[in-house]
Amino acid sequence: MSLAAAENASPAAENNLRHMANAIRALSMDAVQKANSGHPGMPMGMADVATVLYSKFLKFDPKNPEWPNRDRFVLSGGHGSMLLYSVNYLTGYEKMTLEQIKNFRQIGAITAGHPEVEHDAGIETTTGPLGQGIANGVGMAIAERRLNARYGDLINHYTYVMCGDGDLMEGISHEACSLAGHLKLNKMIMLYDDNGICIDGKTDLTFIDDTSARFKAYGWDVQSIDGHDMAAIEAAIKKAQNTGTPSLICCKTHIGYGAPTKQDSNSAHGAPLGDEEIAGTRKNLGWTSGPFEVPDDVLNWWRTLGEKGKTLSHDWKNVLNTHERRECFEKFSKANYAAAIAPIIQDLKKSLAEEKPKKATRQTSGMCLEKLVEKLWLMIGGSADLTGSNNTKVKASSVFDSADYGGNYINY
Numbered sequence: 001m002s003l004a005a006a007e008n009a010s011p012a013a014e015n016n017l018r019h020m021a022n023a024i025r026a027l028s029m030d031a032v033q034k035a036n037s038g039h040p041g042m043p044m045g046m047a048d049v050a051t052v053l054y055s056k057f058l059k060f061d062p063k064n065p066e067w068p069n070r071d072r073f074v075l076s077g078g079h080g081s082m083l084l085y086s087v088n089y090l091t092g093y094e095k096m097t098l099e100q101i102k103n104f105r106q107i108g109a110i111t112a113g114h115p116e117v118e119h120d121a122g123i124e125t126t127t128g129p130l131g132q133g134i135a136n137g138v139g140m141a142i143a144e145r146r147l148n149a150r151y152g153d154l155i156n157h158y159t160y161v162m163c164g165d166g167d168l169m170e171g172i173s174h175e176a177c178s179l180a181g182h183l184k185l186n187k188m189i190m191l192y193d194d195n196g197i198c199i200d201g202k203t204d205l206t207f208i209d210d211t212s213a214r215f216k217a218y219g220w221d222v223q224s225i226d227g228h229d230m231a232a233i234e235a236a237i238k239k240a241q242n243t244g245t246p247s248l249i250c251c252k253t254h255i256g257y258g259a260p261t262k263q264d265s266n267s268a269h270g271a272p273l274g275d276e277e278i279a280g281t282r283k284n285l286g287w288t289s290g291p292f293e294v295p296d297d298v299l300n301w302w303r304t305l306g307e308k309g310k311t312l313s314h315d316w317k318n319v320l321n322t323h324e325r326r327e328c329f330e331k332f333s334k335a336n337y338a339a340a341i342a343p344i345i346q347d348l349k350k351s352l353a354e355e356k357p358k359k360a361t362r363q364t365s366g367m368c369l370e371k372l373v374e375k376l377w378l379m380i381g382g383s384a385d386l387t388g389s390n391n392t393k394v395k396a397s398s399v400f401d402s403a404d405y406g407g408n409y410i411n412y
Helices: 003-008 010-034 041-044 047-057 077-090 096-103 132-154 165-169 172-183 212-219 229-240 276-284 297-322 326-334 338-355 363-375
Strands: 072-075 159-164 188-194 223-224 246-251 381-383 409-411
Touching: 010 041, 010 047, 010 077, 010 159, 010 276, 010 297, 041 047, 041 077, 047 077, 047 159, 047 229, 077 096, 077 159, 077 223, 077 297, 132 159, 132 188, 132 297, 132 326, 159 165, 159 276, 165 188, 165 276, 165 409, 172 212, 172 229, 172 297, 212 223, 212 246, 212 297, 223 229, 229 246, 297 326
Parallel strands: 072 159, 159 188, 188 246, 223 246, 381 409
Antiparallel strands: none
16 A cells, blocks of 8 residues: 555554554564664654644655755754654665664664764764754855845745753753854754653653743743654644744653653653563554564565655755756755855965965954955855954854844854
């Protein structure tokens, strides 16, 4: 049965999505168990959210993984990497093979244990320190708005970030999310794994923030849902796509979903479940396949999503071929920027060597920026309330904000 047929075969549609989510859970717990290292709890808890996102919303093409207008997916809680590795294998990224899954956390494998950037394997960014992926997502959302301002509907994708409690505990998440709200980055949607568990126990050991209130104060749209209710997940993402602000969806989930004794426990967070617990989980989930086995029909449903992406990227290519900004876009995407700035750098070196200006480093830095910014439209930077002091704003600078995403200067 095709995925489209499955989705139209009510009431079986949700059941098929459940099987797809359970494939993520099974591969995740099997890989962690084989490696005797890793974090099975988060992939098992967020499998339903990931399944709805990939099956209903995410624009991606495993056969053309660097398609410019693909949606970006950032797994900020990188310890839950088996979720991303599993989905990318299931949807058909050629580099993310079953052997790579079996070699999770082994030397030489691309399944390193925290995602390391590899676009042709469906990994958009490296996420190690908690919170960093959130900041990466804000940067990607800024890039999308800037390119949209220049190229119109050629670039109009979403940035989805999946994060956990640990990400939101980090200070970098506060700064980045405050900026996202200020800039009204409405194409950024964050899916928060709100399971209340950390490695040491319950999160209230250290973390009693009112997360919803915090993000509303930033100017985000905030929703709270059952992270295992497929219909609720779909409705929340659909709503988030139509706000004028960034969106946070708090997904109440069970860490280690399906595990008979370790669900909702910190023991499911950062250690293998164990053979007995995995057997019990398989029974609870109704998953009868053996380790690293995915039933043909379930794998085909996932692969159908990858094929759908091929149509999306092909349609975008057709739009590009007749677009009024095509020549400009292709020049941008194929440009050798290192070669473009080389003569500018050489001229700067020559003039500074000859003039030997007695200026502070920040002043000579500003002199360099005067030359670089006017030649490189895509160069973007800013200052954290020290513009006049550190000489970062030059004649060619214009402010990037919610009133004008075509600017190149951010007031941090």
